[in-house]
Amino acid sequence: MQGRDLLAVKLVEVEAYFQEDPASHSFSGPSRRNAVMFEEGGLCYVYLSYGIHYCVNVVTGRKHHGDAVLIRAVEPLFGLRFLCENRGFPYTEAPPFALLNGPGKLTEALGINPAYNGRSFRDKDFKLIDLGISLEEEEIGESPRIGISKAKDELLRYFIRSSPWVSKAR
DNA sequence: AAGGCGATTGCCT
DNA sequence: GGCAATCGCCTTT
Numbered sequence: 295m296q297g298r299d300l301l302a303v304k305l306v307e308v309e310a311y312f313q314e315d316p317a318s319h320s321f322s323g324p325s326r327r328n329a330v331m332f333e334e335g336g337l338c339y340v341y342l343s344y345g346i347h348y349c350v351n352v353v354t355g356r357k358h359h360g361d362a363v364l365i366r367a368v369e370p371l372f373g374l375r376f377l378c379e380n381r382g383f384p385y386t387e388a389p390p391f392a393l394l395n396g397p398g399k400l401t402e403a404l405g406i407n408p409a410y411n412g413r414s415f416r417d418k419d420f421k422l423i424d425l426g427i428s429l430e431e432e433e434i435g436e437s438p439r440i441g442i443s444k445a446k447d448e449l450l451r452y453f454i455r456s457s458p459w460v461s462k463a464r
Numbered sequence: 465a466a467g468g469c470g471a472t473t474g475c476c477t
Numbered sequence: 478g479g480c481a482a483t484c485g486c487c488t489t490t
Contacts, residue, residue, distance in 0.1 A: 309471070317471070327486055344472050345484030351471085364471055398472050441471055 300372050301404060303394070304425065307367035307453035307460045309439045311351070313360040316444035320360025330412045331360040338420070340401070340411040347398025350406050352415060352422060366440070366451070367395045368404075369459040377403040395461040429454065435464060 311318035319328040319341065330339040331353055339351040339362050355361030370377055370393070378385045381403045383393055394400045401407070415422035433456060436449040440462060453460040 311471075319471075322487085325487070341471085342483095342485060344470060344482080346482065347472050349471060366471085392474095396473070439471070443470085 301376055302372035303368035304371055305365055306369050306457040309364040309366055310450040311362050317442040331362050332358055336415055338410050338413045338415055340406060340408050343398060348401040348407055349397040350401050366397045367459050367461045368400050369457055380405055391459055395459055437463060
């Protein structure tokens with residue numbers, strides 16, 4: 295974010311993807327699109343979904359091993375005005391959950407686009423931070439991943455049960 | 465060179 | 478719940 299106020303969100307819903315995982319973009323090995331998935335963990339992988347929306351992942355594996363976590367929903371912490379503006383929502387203190395409860399929605403709100411592909415989440419202006427919040431086991435929901443056609447039964451979607459910002463079934 | 469399809473969303477019924 | 482919108486990637490000729 296350049297020349298803008300701070301934007302901050304909390305991750306409340308994610309999905310895990312692994313190299314040995316038929317549902318993962320990395321399953322068939324490196325390609326131009328998924329190349330960043332095979333870099334070291336801590337990088338940002340952005341791809342175009344359905345020719346319309348961008349989705350953002352955190353690369354999590356070692357170099358040459360294509361693992362990543364898709365960010366599916368976030369909760370606003372700071373910069374709500376910009377988040378609303380980016381989505382074309384009128385600003386209110388309590389915006390509808392539809393502002394951020396989907397992988398293509400949150401990238402639009404945060405302004406994440408293919409220019410972010412390959413960036414480090416440790417950059418000064420683009421940082422992923424451990425908030426140090428500890429959750430009880432039963433607070434973390436598990437479910438099959440959404441919108442995939444392979445490995446449908448794997449419970450690799452994780453979400454915070456108490457958060458109203460998660461995208462679907464809680 | 466060409467065609468099928470997807471880690472989605474929003475609108476319509 | 479169904480479906481159109483939309484385009485780059487990947488696979489196949």
